[in-house]
Amino acid sequence: xxxxxxxxxxxxxxxxxxxxxxxxxxxxxxxxxxxxxxxxxxxxxxxxxxxxxxxxxxxxxxxxxxxxxxxxxxxxxxxxxxxxxxxxxxxxxxxxxxxxxxxxxxxxxxxxxxxxxxxxxxxxxxxxxxxxxxxxxxxxxxxxxxxxxxxxxxxxxxxxxxxxxxxxxxxxxxxxxxxxxxxxxxxxxxxxxxxxxxxxxxxxxxxxxxxxxxxxxxxxxxxxxxxxxxxxxxxxxxxxxxxxxxxxxxxxxxxxxxxxxxxxxxxxxxxxxxxxxxxxxxxxxxxxxxxxxxxxxxxxxxxxxxxxxxxxxxxxxxxxxxxxxxxxxxxxxxxxxxxxxxxxxxxxxxxxxxxxxxxxxxxxxxxxxxxxxxxxxxxxxxxxxxxxxxxxxxxxxxxxxxxxxxxxxxxxxxxxxxxxxxxxxxxxxxxxxxxxxxxxxxxxxxxxxxxxxxxxxxxxxxxxxxxxxxxxxxxx
Amino acid sequence: xxxxxxxxxxxxxxxxxxxxxxxxxxxxxxxxxxxxxxxxxxxxxxxxxxxxxxxxxxxxxxxxxxxxxxxxxxxxxxxxxxxxxxxxxxxxxxxxxxxxxxxxxxxxxxxxxxxxxxxxxxxxxxxxxxxxxxxxxxxxxxxxxxxxxxxxxxxxxxxxxxxxxxxxxxxxxxxxxxxxxxxxxxxxxxxxxxxxxxxxxxxxxxxxxxxxxxxxxxxxxxxxxxxxxxxxxxxxxxxxxxxxxxxxxxxxxxxxxxxxxxxxxxxxxxxxxxxxxxxxxxxxxxxxxxxxxxxxxxxxxxxxxxxxxxxxxxxxxxxxxxxxxxxxxxxxxxxxxxxxxxxxxxxxxxxxxxxxxxxxxxxxxxxxxxxxxxxxxxxxxxxxxxxxxxxxxxxxxxxxxxxxxxxxxxxxxxxxxxxxxxxxxxxxxxxxxxxxxxxxxxxxxxxxxxxxxxxxxxxxxxxxxxxxxxxxxxxxxxxxxxxxxxxxxxx
Numbered sequence: 001x002x003x004x005x006x007x008x009x010x011x012x013x014x015x016x017x018x019x020x021x022x023x024x025x026x027x028x029x030x031x032x033x034x035x036x037x038x039x040x041x042x043x044x045x046x047x048x049x050x051x052x053x054x055x056x057x058x059x060x061x062x063x064x065x066x067x068x069x070x071x072x073x074x075x076x077x078x079x080x081x082x083x084x085x086x087x088x089x090x091x092x093x094x095x096x097x098x099x100x101x102x103x104x105x106x107x108x109x110x111x112x113x114x115x116x117x118x119x120x121x122x123x124x125x126x127x128x129x130x131x132x133x134x135x136x137x138x139x140x141x142x143x144x145x146x147x148x149x150x151x152x153x154x155x156x157x158x159x160x161x162x163x164x165x166x167x168x169x170x171x172x173x174x175x176x177x178x179x180x181x182x183x184x185x186x187x188x189x190x191x192x193x194x195x196x197x198x199x200x201x202x203x204x205x206x207x208x209x210x211x212x213x214x215x216x217x218x219x220x221x222x223x224x225x226x227x228x229x230x231x232x233x234x235x236x237x238x239x240x241x242x243x244x245x246x247x248x249x250x251x252x253x254x255x256x257x258x259x260x261x262x263x264x265x266x267x268x269x270x271x272x273x274x275x276x277x278x279x280x281x282x283x284x285x286x287x288x289x290x291x292x293x294x295x296x297x298x299x300x301x302x303x304x305x306x307x308x309x310x311x312x313x314x315x316x317x318x319x320x321x322x323x324x325x326x327x328x329x330x331x332x333x334x335x336x337x338x339x340x341x342x343x344x345x346x347x348x349x350x351x352x353x354x355x356x357x358x359x360x361x362x363x364x365x366x367x368x369x370x371x372x373x374x375x376x377x378x379x380x381x382x383x384x385x386x387x388x389x390x391x392x393x394x395x396x397x398x399x400x401x402x403x404x405x406x407x408x409x410x411x412x413x414x415x416x417x418x419x420x421x422x423x424x425x426x427x428x429x430x431x432x433x434x435x436x437x438x439x440x441x442x443x444x445x446x447x448x449x450x451x452x453x454x455x456x457x458x459x460x461x462x463x464x465x466x467x468x469x470x471x472x473x474x475x476x
Numbered sequence: 477x478x479x480x481x482x483x484x485x486x487x488x489x490x491x492x493x494x495x496x497x498x499x500x501x502x503x504x505x506x507x508x509x510x511x512x513x514x515x516x517x518x519x520x521x522x523x524x525x526x527x528x529x530x531x532x533x534x535x536x537x538x539x540x541x542x543x544x545x546x547x548x549x550x551x552x553x554x555x556x557x558x559x560x561x562x563x564x565x566x567x568x569x570x571x572x573x574x575x576x577x578x579x580x581x582x583x584x585x586x587x588x589x590x591x592x593x594x595x596x597x598x599x600x601x602x603x604x605x606x607x608x609x610x611x612x613x614x615x616x617x618x619x620x621x622x623x624x625x626x627x628x629x630x631x632x633x634x635x636x637x638x639x640x641x642x643x644x645x646x647x648x649x650x651x652x653x654x655x656x657x658x659x660x661x662x663x664x665x666x667x668x669x670x671x672x673x674x675x676x677x678x679x680x681x682x683x684x685x686x687x688x689x690x691x692x693x694x695x696x697x698x699x700x701x702x703x704x705x706x707x708x709x710x711x712x713x714x715x716x717x718x719x720x721x722x723x724x725x726x727x728x729x730x731x732x733x734x735x736x737x738x739x740x741x742x743x744x745x746x747x748x749x750x751x752x753x754x755x756x757x758x759x760x761x762x763x764x765x766x767x768x769x770x771x772x773x774x775x776x777x778x779x780x781x782x783x784x785x786x787x788x789x790x791x792x793x794x795x796x797x798x799x800x801x802x803x804x805x806x807x808x809x810x811x812x813x814x815x816x817x818x819x820x821x822x823x824x825x826x827x828x829x830x831x832x833x834x835x836x837x838x839x840x841x842x843x844x845x846x847x848x849x850x851x852x853x854x855x856x857x858x859x860x861x862x863x864x865x866x867x868x869x870x871x872x873x874x875x876x877x878x879x880x881x882x883x884x885x886x887x888x889x890x891x892x893x894x895x896x897x898x899x900x901x902x903x904x905x906x907x908x909x910x911x912x913x914x915x916x917x918x919x920x921x922x923x924x925x926x927x928x929x930x931x932x933x934x935x936x937x938x939x940x941x942x943x944x945x946x947x948x949x950x951x952x953x954x955x956x957x958x959x960x961x962x963x964x965x966x967x
Contacts, residue, residue, distance in 0.1 A: 028817065082796055380611045389607065389655075393546070396655040397884050405687075408648035415644050419621060419637065461543045468545060 003058035006066045009048040009074045012112040013081075016040025017104050024100035026374045033064035034089060037103035039083030040328055041314055044110070048075035055473070062182050070118040070471040072466060073248040076327055077117075080241030081110045083334050084233055086445045092345050093231040095149075098142045105142075108236050111247035117252065122171045122181040125249075129167065129209055134240060140230040144287055145387055152229035157224020159222045163212030170205025174467060176200065187256045194257075200267045203257050210253070213246035215297075216304035219280035224285070227297030231403055232344050235293060236337035240301055240330040247326040250321045255474045258314040266437045267284050270405060271312035271342055276291050279305030279410045286417045295417060296336055299376060302414060310391045313398050316471055321390035324460075324467040328383030329373065331453045335372030339365050346467040352421055365438060366425050368446045375453050383456035390464070479523055480536050480552040480602050483562065486516035486568075486596065491591040499584040503685065508576060513570035520566040524954065527559045532957030534604065534669055536697035547658075548666035551605040556958030557733065557808050560753055560951055561726060564815045567940060568722040569594050571927060571933035572715035575823045578830075579627070586627055589619040593719060597787060601726050606666040609735070616727060617643045617695070620708070620720065628711040629829075635704075635711035636802045642704035646694030646728075656680075657739060671739050678742045682713075685743025688736040689751060696728030697784040699758030706777030714826025717773070721780045722819035726811045729787045733808075733962075737795060738918055741965040744795045749884075751791035756890040758785030762898035772828075772835040775820045775901055779861055783814045783869075788816045789887065790876040794959075795966050799879035804959045805877025806881075813860070813868035813944065818856040820937040824850055833922045837905055842914030845916075851910045851928040853897065853934045858902040860941050863895050868944040871952075 004011065019040065023033050051071045058064055085103055086174050112131030119125040137157040143149025177199060178186040186193070193199045212219035258264035271335050282302030290293040307329070310322030342365055343358070344350040359366040375384035388411065392404045438446075456463050482750025490512035495841040497504050527535055534553040541549045554562065572590070579586055601607045617640070624636035658666060695765045697705040701952065705725070709717050737744045762782030769775045790807025794800045827850055829835045829842075844851045863874075873895065881888035926934065944951055 141922050180610055210570060272933040374618075380615050385611065385614065388651075390546075392651055393655050393658070396652060401652050401656055405648070406650040408651040411643070411651075412641065412644045416637070416641060419640065422622075423633070426622060464545060 002056065006054055006056050006058040008051055009044055009071070009078065010111055010114050012043045012047040013040070013078070013107055013114060016314075019108040020100070020104035024104065024242065028100070029413060030099045033100040033103065034085070037085040037088070037107070038082070040076065040107055041085045044078035045075060046081055047080045049369065051228070057120075062184050063065050063095075063124055064115075064118050065120045069248075069252075069470040072470045073117045073244060073323075074114045076244050076330065077241045080237070080334070081106060081246065083240070083445060083449065084237050086441050087236070087338055087341050088233045089439055089441060090345065091231060091233045093144055093348060094142045094233065095144045102139055102231070102233065103429065106140040106234070109133075109135040109139070109237070110241060113241065115146065116245055117248045120183045122175060125183075126168060126171060126377065128163060130391065131244070132294065135166065136234070136242065137397045139234045139237070139419065143229065143231050143348070144232070148229045148348055149231075149471060152226045154224045156226045156433055158231075158254055159219070159237055160212060162263065163219050164209045165183065166205050167207075167209030170202045170208065172196070173202040174206060183256055183277060186238040187259070190257065190262055190287055192260070194262045194264070197266065199263070202269055203253070204270055207250065207253060210246045210249050211274070211304075213242055214250070214304045214307065215300050216308060217274050217281055217301065220278060220282070220301040223301050224294045224297035227290050227429060228294040228299065228349065232293075232337065232350075236334065237339065239296065239333045239337060243300070243472075244326050244330050246320055247307055247311075251471070251474060254311055254314055257469070259475065264314050268312050268314050271308055272400070275305045275308035275312060276403070276406055278306070278308065279407060283410050283414045287416070288352070289417070290351055291423065292352050292355070293340060295421070296351065299414070300333070300419075303376070304390060305410070306388065306407065309395050309403070313394045315394060315398065317397060318391075319474065320395035320464075320467045320471040321387070322395045323470060324464060325387040325391055326455065327467070328387045328456050331449055331456070332372050332375030334385060335446070335449055335453060336376070338442065338449070339369040339372070342442065352424050353432075355424040356428040357433065358425040360433065361429055362436040362444065364440060364443060365436065368450055369425055370422060371450050371453055373381050373422055377415055377418045382453050383460070385456055386460050400463055469474060478536060478538050478580055479519060480538055480554065482813050483519045484552070484595070484598050484602060485590045486512045486519070487594040490589060491595065494588050494591060494615045494796060500921045502580075502583045505584055505587055506573070509591065510570070510575045511564065512591075513573050517566040517570050517881060520563040521685065524559055524563050525553065526923070526956060527554065527556065529556060529954045529957050537604075547663070547667070548607045549605055549667065549947065550608065551667060552602045552920055553557070553604045553669070554602060555961075556954045556956070559729070560786070560808070561601045561730060562598065562813050563720070564726070564812050565597050567936065568718055568819045569936060570717045571819060571823060571936055574929070574933040575718065575736065575826065576713070576715040577929075578810055582732045586623070589623050590715065591717070592620040593623070593724075597719070597727060597890055599724050601730065602638065603606075604668045606658065606668055607734070608666075609668065609731075610654055612652060613727060614647060616724060617647070620724070623716045627716070629713070631707070632713050635707040637883030639708040640730060640857055642694055642701065646691045646701075649687045649691035652734070652913045653684050653691060653738065656684055657735075668739070673774040676740060676742070681740040681743030683743075685736055685747055687878060688740065689732055689747065692736065693730045693788065694728065695723050695725060696732065696788055697758070697781045698728070698788055699754055699761055699781065699785065699820050701783045702758065702762070705781060706774055709777035709780065709801070709822070710771060710773040712820050714830075717821040717822035717826065720778070721822060722815040722873065723834040725780065725784055726815055729745065729784065729791065729807070732788070732791055737791065738962060741795065741937040744792075745966065748792040748795050752884070752887060754798075755789035755792060756887050758782065759789065759899065760890055761895050761910050763901065766901045767897060767900075770837055770908075772825045772905070773818070773822075773903060775837070776818065776825065779898065779901070780814070782898065783810065786810050786873060786876050786891065786894070787814070790879065793876070793883050793887075794963065795877045796883050797966055799807040800960055800963045800966060801956070803879035803883070804963065805955050806879060807874050808955045809875065809948070809951060810869065810872035813872045813941070816937055816940050817857050817860045817869060820853065820860075820941070823934055823937065824854045824857065827851040831921055832918060837909050838920065839908040840894060840915060841912050842910070843918060843921075844912055846918050846921045847925040853926070853938060854879040855906065855910070856938050856941065858906065864901045866942070866945045868941045868948070870945060871948040879926065897929045
């Protein structure tokens with residue numbers, strides 16, 4: 001019984017996916033499927049939050065670990081799925097005969113991501129990673145235009161597979177070095193392992209698959225293309241829940257291989273340079289974009305760089321900051337994509353120009369976009385400001401003054417392209433004065449998420465305390 | 477609730493109300509803003525009257541822990557400097573709202589952004605927590621973008637973007653510097669009062685101080701990072717120019733003082749000769765460029781660069797010891813005087829522009845006979861800028877001048893040159909636009925001069941300039957005690 005309780009969030013997601021599968025087999029109307037998806041999302045959130053106080057290793061000891069960290073992250077992912085389900089009332093960029101499949105695939109991917117955050121054994125880790133990846137490969141291809149969907153899906157899948165092959169290669173070395181597939185056993189041998197340069201190279205190999213999901217340099221090439229051309233709802237998932245999963249598992253691996261006292265300078269240095277490259281490249285490339293989703297894709301690359309600031313410190317404070325920022329980042333990019341979904345209903349591609357006059361056509365959507373972008377820029381009172389403050393603080397604590405200076409200058413550069421989007425929404429002459437009708441559910445979700453982004457910025461105490469608790473569970 | 481939180485609550489409360497009022501109810505929005513500004517003004521005067529200048533130091537302290545794990549707290553307190561700067565903000569806020577009373581376009585959004593800006597400004601002057609200090613600093617800067625972009629004139633898109641990019645590039649320097657101060661202290665708190673008591677390693681101070689100085693200095697219009705300021709002034713609507721030149725630029729100088737000089741005294745002394753020279757170049761450079769301008773607002777914009785140079789010069793002279801008291805008193809006095817003076821300038825130029833739709837100096841001639849009241853007000857501001865006795869700036873510039881003569885006589889000469897140049901550009905504007913042959917083109921402005929309540933904001937500003945011109949001790953007494961406290965670390 002207790003094992004099932006520990007596995008409850010994953011079970012709920014799997015069952016939800018099964019129910020969605022049956023619903024589509026029996027040809028249920030999309031309205032019904034949508035309702036079931038929402039219901040599964042709510043159930044997954046409730047189940048995840050309910051398991052917060054639990055800890056243990058269900059079924060096979062040493063293979064799967066449930067602690068506050070994993071359950072906290074699972075709740076965020078479940079909330080991410082619920083968010084996407086809620087804005088998918090009419091997913092018009094998805095092929096009309098595949099509407100019902102989309103939530104099912106996303107829910108399956110959520111299951112995989114949940115397992116990923118708990119996996120403590122190499123094979124389980126790899127299987128979870130693939131379970132999280134494959135449904136998204138398919139979902140990306142569900143675009144109503146076959147040529148657009150085919151292109152983005154192929155790029156995403158090929159690059160994803162290369163990254164996952166690198167991870168698998170790294171995992172095999174890890175097994176060879178330590179003679180075990182259990183992360184617990186491997187970490188108990190750290191004393192001898194950590195002195196070998198090969199070990200750190202292998203760790204970086206292992207991280208490749210997760211850096212790919214995070215769209216960090218040099219695994220970022222898929223991001224702009226896939227963001228631009230995948231169905232809006234699917235991109236939202238890739239940009240929010242999937243990012244949280246990647247950050248969570250990066251935290252997990254780093255916490256295992258670099259506890260206090262282990263000299264991880266080499267891996268840390270490599271991650272630092274990846275971070276510099278990701279944020280610089282992402283921000284510079286974003287300056288010249290005319291497509292909103294593509295711009296957000298490059299912005300995601302830059303944000304992968306910011307999150308790596310926290311991870312490369314390999315300290316409790318850094319991982320806490322990364323987790324806190326992951327939570328905030330998921331919410332603020334969700335806000336931006338909500339607006340993309342609403343204004344891009346009839347468009348395959350969403351140009352920045354099409355935002356013109358948004359503040360008159362849909363004042364609430366314009367405000368939602370404003371708060372989301374303020375968050376991405378890092379302005380108060382949103383979580384973006386304090387999130388960056390925590391990340392930078394963790395790096396300064398390690399004496400990385402110049403690195404933080406580079407990151408801060410990067411944020412100032414990024415201001416330019418975000419402001420151009422805001423300018424278009426609030427200032428440009430409208431090309432059409434036709435109001436945009438937004439459903440009640442979407443408005444409620446927009447309001448709630450906006451409130452969340454501001455609440456995390458104004459009263460960060462509670463969220464910060466939870467992040468500290470989660471990382472303590474991770475390191476402990 | 478205590479006094480300082482009440483002051484901060486005025487714009488915040490008004491902002492919430494304005495957001496709730498439907499956009500059609502323009503009159504209600506204006507009244508909410510005016511009343512909140514009035515209440516803030518009354519509370520600020522009360523603060524000024526009740527602040528115990530004899531005791532000095534930080535008073536009216538409020539601390540509420542906010543994120544305890546990392547030592548962030550909501551921590552308000554004022555010293556003599558922030559007391560008068562809060563009063564300056566309230567005066568400019570109130571007169572700014574009155575100046576924009578006739579605004580018709582997107583009124584709700586305008587006042588919402590303006591209230592956000594004012595919230596940030598109050599927050600910076602009141603906060604004694606480094607995190608909140610920086611947070612409010614960003615809150616104050618960002619609304620400038622929409623304010624210039626939507627309600628500005630001329631080359632507004634360029635000006636708005638340039639301004640925000642410059643200022644946030646300054647913040648980028650501050651980010652690592654402030655966090656480094658926090659971590660280097662080892663105290664685990666952002667409490668600026670506690671951090672000020674910590675003697676940081678001299679090498680650390682010398683390394684970090686330039687980041688703080690330039691980070692805040694950008695907002696103070698410091699040469700050579702002043703490029704955003706004149707273009708921003710010119711493109712912005714009147715009340716925004718008033719707040720921007722009158723108050724926002726003071727945030728930069730105040731930041732140098734509150735973070736740089738207070739927390740990093742050794743660094744401040746080490747860099748003072750270099751940075752004083754930069755500031756002195758700014759004084760003369762700004763004045764020279766102002767002489768050649770053809771646009772009213774550009775003249776005032778560059779005069780701000782010149783006058784803020786005097787503030788920054790005073791701050792740097794203050795730490796060098798020889799005449800520190802005079803220099804710092806003068807610098808802070810100048811922040812106040814310049815704030816009121818530029819508010820008056822922009823309030824009036826904006827008024828003339830709204831009626832004539834021109835701000836090119838050469839277009840006008842003999843405007844004094846067409847709009848005597850508006851022109852008189854402008855002349856008062858101009859005389860104040862030129863440092864004429866009887867107006868507040870006189871005392872500020874005199875104090876910094878004396879300090880400069882005692883510390884580096886060459887810099888004293890520079891200030892005199894700056895003042896002479898100021899007199900030249902002010903008189904040039906007077907003679908070309910206000911006096912001389914009357915340009916008939918503007919005869920229809922005769923009926924459009926300041927009248928009725930339009931006189932009120934300008935009258936308040938003139939009265940303040942004259943009052944403190946005759947009774948400088950009313951301000952100096954409040955400033956002086958705090959100056960002594962700050963300068964103890966330099967003796």
